Amino acid sequence: MKGEWLERMYRWFSPHNGSCPVCGRDRRDGAPPLPVPIRHAAARQALSSLCGDCMRAIPWIDIAACSICGRPDRCGDCLRRSVRHFQCCRAAVRYDAVMRDWLALYKYRGLERLEPVLAAMLALPAERLLSRVTAFAVAAVPLADERLRERGFNQAERMALRIARWYRIPYLPLLRRVRHTDKQSFKGRGDRLENMRGSFAAAGPVALLDDGKERNIILVDDIYTTGSTINECAYVIRKAYPSCKIYGLLWARS
Amino acid sequence: MKAVVYVAITDEGRAYPFWTVSWETDLMFWMHEWFRLAERAPIPHAGAQWLCRLRPMLPLGAAEAVYERLKERMERMGAQRVSPEEASRLLQEAAGPGQGNDSLRKKRGRLALWGFRTRANAGHRTHSVAVDALRVADWRRLNGGGCGGGNGDADGNGCGGGNAKAGGDGGESGFSGGYAPGCGNGGVGAGADWHRDEAAKLLRAARQAGRQLEGRSLLLDEALGLLSQADSGDALRHLQLAALLGEARLAAAIEPPRGRRGLRCRRCGSGENRMRRSACASCGSDSCAVCEACITMGRSRACGLLVAGPAQMASLGHPPHDAGDSGSPLFVDRWGLSQPQLRASEAAVRFLREVGDRGGRGRDERRQAKRASAGEQHGLSGRLSRAWGRRLPDRIRRRLPACLLRLVPHANRELGKPPSRRFLLWAVTGAGKTEMIFPLLEEVLSRGGRALVATPRRDVVLELAPRLAKAFPGTKLAVLYGGSEDRWSNAPLTLATTHQLLRFQEAFDLVLIDELDAFPYHNDPMLHYAAMKAQRRMGATVFLSATPPHAMQREARSGRLPCARVPVRFHRRPLPVPARLTVPPIAKWVNRGRVPAALRKLAHESVRRGAQLFIFVPYIRHVEPIVALLRRHAGDWGLSREAIGGTSSKDPDRGNKVTDFRNRRLRVLVTTTILERGVTIPRSDVCILDAHHAMFDDAALVQMAGRAGRSAEDPKGRVFFCSAYVTRSQKRAKMQIRSMNRLARKLGFLEETPG
Known part of the structure; x- marks a missing residue:
């Protein structure tokens, strides 16, 4: 009995670590060590809410082997692409089965408590990109109205807003979706490229961008598969503001 | 999702508030009297003379809150005649800032509390939301060819005076005579070329939807699946009409706060501490609440629609032979039960009969409940709860010892009073629980009732299904689990995983919950709420467990919870003592x-x-x-x-x-x-x-x-x-x-x- 009471006292005085936002289990140990360098305190804090198991399951992209799309291994897509409208893309993680589950939890199940965690993961490539270029604005790939109403939020916009707030860059809604495309996830490479043509438009004139100076714009999306979405969006933005340079910031690279 | 709040004023001048997710359906309903001849319609046999609606569509939860306030107000007014001007004023008042001494409320207006930005609460002192009024007769005359056309001509019918009163926002707020269709009402015609058989078709669809929804409690997406309609516009029209006819019940999935109680999930019963608020693109609110407790079953959110079947008062048929006769056995044992099993099953069947005879809640129970609430008000617990505020955050609650928690009435009792029609079947491990439930099921099924067996794990469901089918060969059996084929079939006997309980409402005369202390709902108040919800008003819930939670053990010991114990295994040897x-x-x-x-x-x-x-x-x-x-x-x-x-x-x-x-x-x-x-x-x-x-x-x-x-x-x-x-x-x-x-x-x- 004495042992039990000691145990209780111990529990009473020990800090309660809360539960992991992804798996929902109580976190026994304290904050797990962060395996990648992220400087922003808010992002670090969001990530430290994960339990050790979930933290270890994240397949970070530490070194981008393809300097264009940020893929961690050799990349044929970028060699095959004839016209590229964006400067480069950087992604936070590989899109493996675990990451697919996480994104599905957030996007389709609507588990919005994952939002800070996903945005914090995006902070890794964001910081690396921002150390090279000075960004003028952050934009996000838009969602079709119908899909937006159904889901209640645009995941890319939510992440972009957080990144914008953390790194003090203005967020500009530069794009809108004019055509409702079928879900990308069921398509092959050729179809994806075709499918994207003409589905975005500039959202209206932004006076700040009209002066013809060279501006760097960061464009946020959740997944990069062939780059067709980012490329199309970059094309639309550059058509409206030819002096802009577009940098893609992706949560996952598949 | 957004909804319209409006007031219908009848020919006698009485006002009734409504909210609707499909305004054109409601328009049609009030235009054509043959819809209102239905038995369960809200105002039977009376037409509306005026309809006054709030011009902006509100997020569903906010709309319901405004509606509740209006209803309360109108009930207080009694049989008084209400003019359209007055009705509009009431509408504006209900949607505007509250009268309470809550400073936050005063500052931001009620709608703002719901995260809905009206132009009125952007800083003006006068808060008013635009109201449109339309006379049903004029509308009928003017709209020959459908309600698509915007009619600007406000014929001087005495309600223009409202315009002068409305302060601040000019044309936007205030009271306009003609109806300016601001929000999508195309599609359904309301004029002369609109035929009776089309109305009959709609009526049929609505009635059928009501029948299909019987006993269910579904989110809109699930309801669309049940009605097997891909087009949500059509389905919404049918559902709204069914609701107007009293064939279905629509509500926001999250109940608006009332008095000191915060938000509550209507599906799983979770309170404010399981809610997360976020900006929502489907209702435009910037703090739309989502229930995180039941999110694995689909998102229940403040602007989401929860669809339930019609309210039911059906009761079971009479038992096959007289219950009062102590000589004859309660049931014929055709399953080969052992003597200890038989004893427990008999006790449970006797309980079911007593509960059936008792009808509604007895007077004693009511009195007891009253006494309990009175005690709460005056006792220490009441004071404590007032001092501590209504909700206790989870992280504090987890730390408090049980003796303290008991003093805070809302801390562990936010899900309302426990259901009074419960029975505990406490059988040791290996006693043969499955066989013991057969007589109970037979009792209910033979009297024409519906029964549900809920068990925590899917593999147990799959294993139990053939056994039940064999025990009740003549009865249709529905087997429900995530991704099962019987998802939308109604059967007298239903076997489901415990999660599926959430999708039912007033559906079963007997809810049997197996292993109530097992993994997904270990000590979870959600389970009790779900069981209570799935059970019909005259029904009963039977819990099966080898290890009931302490609270239940205590209740059983003190006699508050009727209980039968099976203390021995089928081989009749004592349990090994550790x-x-x-x-x-x-x-x-x-x-x-x-x-x-x-x-x-x-x-x-x-x-x-x-x-x-x-x-x-x-x-x-x-x-x-x-x-x-x-x-x-x-x-x-x-x-x-x-x-x-x-x-x-x-x-x-x-x-x-x-x-x-x-x-x-x-x-x-x-x-x-x-x-x-x-x-x-x-x-x-x-x-x-x-x-x-x-x-x-x-x-x-x-x-x-x-x-x-x-x-x-x-x-x-x-x-x-x-x-x-x-x-x-x-x-x-x-x-x-x-x-x-x-x-x-x-x-x-x-x-x-x-x-």
């Missing part, structure tokens, strides 16, 4: 590479007597190292290394390992609580390592101990609690097993064997 061994905690020896002598000795003993040995450990991470350690000693016990294995919830090969263990290919199995229930191994011993661990509560200990001695050939399995020190859980588990044995002996159920 013995305690002092063994150091796992962490102390597992990394040093030596197995404590006591553990080695008991394993050797078990192997020698030819028994299978379960070794339970608290954490998955301990399984592998202990298997490796034990394998070193396999030779000493005359076993091969492969005869010792381990498994856990993360092991994909779990099923095979359990089969191997059953076939005696594995002799020692190291595992976690994943195998604490549902596994029956004929000749087995149980050893629980780190039994002092906080993870093992008394229920878990009793369940694990229940793995031993389950067969008639070897009823005396051995059970050991290997712990560093004795805990309350261990004591209680032992006490519970002993008391069951004692009861069995007293009732003469035991067959004592010599030796």
Whole structure:
């Protein structure tokens, strides 16, 4: 009995670590060590809410082997692409089965408590990109109205807003979706490229961008598969503001 | 989703508030009197003369809150005649800032509290929201060809005066005579060319939707699946019409706050502390609440629609023979129940009959409830709860000892009063619970009722389905689990995973909940709410468990919860009583590479007597190292290394390992609580390592101990609690097993064997 009471006292005085936002289990140990360098305190804090198991399951992209799309291994897509409208893309993680589950939890199940965690993961490539270029604005790939109403939020916009707030860059809604495309996830490479043509438009004139100076714009999306979405969006933005340079910031690279 | 709030003023001048998710359906409903001849319609046989609506569509939750306030107000006004101007003023008042002394409310306006930005609360002192009024007769005359055309001409019908009063916003706020269609009302015509048979078609569709929804409680997406309609516009029209006809009930999935109670999820009953608010693109609010407690079953949010079937008052038919006759048996035993099983089943059936006879809530119960609430108001608990505010955050609640929690009435009782029609069937592990539920099901089914059997795990559902089908050959059986085919079929007998309970409302005369203390709903108030919701008003809930939670045990002991105990297994031998061994905690020896002598000795003993040995450990991470350690000693016990294995919830090969263990290919199995229930191994011993661990509560200990001695050939399995020190859980588990044995002996159920 004495042992039990000691145990209780111990529990009473020990800090309660809360539960992991992804798996929902109580976190026994304290904050797990962060395996990648992220400087922003808010992002670090969001990530430290994960339990050790979930933290270890994240397949970070530490070194981008393809300097264009940020893929961690050799990349044929970028060699095959004839016209590229964006400067480069950087992604936070590989899109493996675990990451697919996480994104599905957030996007389709609507588990919005994952939002800070996903945005914090995006902070890794964001910081690396921002150390090279000075960004003028952050934009996000838009969602079709119908899909937006159904889901209640645009995941890319939510992440972009957080990144914008953390790194003090203005967020500009530069794009809108004019055509409702079928879900990308069921398509092959050729179809994806075709499918994207003409589905975005500039959202209206932004006076700040009209002066013809060279501006760097960061464009946020959740997944990069062939780059067709980012490329199309970059094309639309550059058509409206030819002096802009577009940098893609992706949560996952598949 | 957004909704329109409006007031209908009848020919006699009485006003009734409504909200609608499909304004054009409501327009149509009021234009054409033949819709209103339905029996359950809100204002039978009376047409509306005026309709006054709030021009902006509100997020569903906000609309419902405004509607509630309006209704309250209008009920207070009684039979007073209401003019359209007055109705509009009332509407504006209800949507505007509250009168309360809540400073936040005063500052931001009620709609702003809901995260809805009206232009009025952007800083003006006068808060008013635009209201449109339309005279039904004029509307009928003006709109020959459908309601698409915007009619600007406000014919001077005496309501233009409202315009002058409305301050601040000019044309936007205030009161306009003509109806300016601001929000999508195309589609349904309301004029002369609109035929009666089309109305009949709509009516039929609405009635059918109502019938299909009977007993269900579904989110809009699920309802669309049930009605098998891809087009949500059409389905919404039918649902709205069904609601107007009283054939269905629509509500926001999250109940708006009322008085001091915060938000509440209508589907799972969770309170404010499980809500998350976020900006929502489907209703435009910037703090739309989502319930995180039941999010695995689809998102229940403040602007989401929860669809339920019509309210029902049907009651069961009479029992086949007279209940008062004590001589005749209550039911014919055609399942071969043993005497202890029979005794418990009879008690449960008697309870079902009593409950059926009792009808609604008895006077005694009502009085008791009243007394309880009065006590709360005046007693210490009331004061405390006022002082502490209504809700206690989870992280604080988890830390409070039970004695303090009891003082805070809302802390653990936010889900309302427990249902009064409950029965506990407390049967020891291995008593044959499944057979005991058959008479109960028969009782309800034979009287034309519906019954539900809910069990926590999907594999149990799949295993139980053929047995139920065999026991009730003439009855249609629906089997529900995530992704099952029977999802939308209604059957008298339903077998489901416990999660599926949430999708029903007033559907069953008997809700049977198996293993109520098992994993997904361990001590979760959600389960009780769901059971209460799924049960019909005259129905009953029966809980089955070998290890009911403490609160229930207490209730059963004090007689507040009717209960039948089955203290003995089918082979009528006493349950093995656990013995305690002092063994150091796992962490102390597992990394040093030596197995404590006591553990080695008991394993050797078990192997020698030819028994299978379960070794339970608290954490998955301990399984592998202990298997490796034990394998070193396999030779000493005359076993091969492969005869010792381990498994856990993360092991994909779990099923095979359990089969191997059953076939005696594995002799020692190291595992976690994943195998604490549902596994029956004929000749087995149980050893629980780190039994002092906080993870093992008394229920878990009793369940694990229940793995031993389950067969008639070897009823005396051995059970050991290997712990560093004795805990309350261990004591209680032992006490519970002993008391069951004692009861069995007293009732003469035991067959004592010599030796």
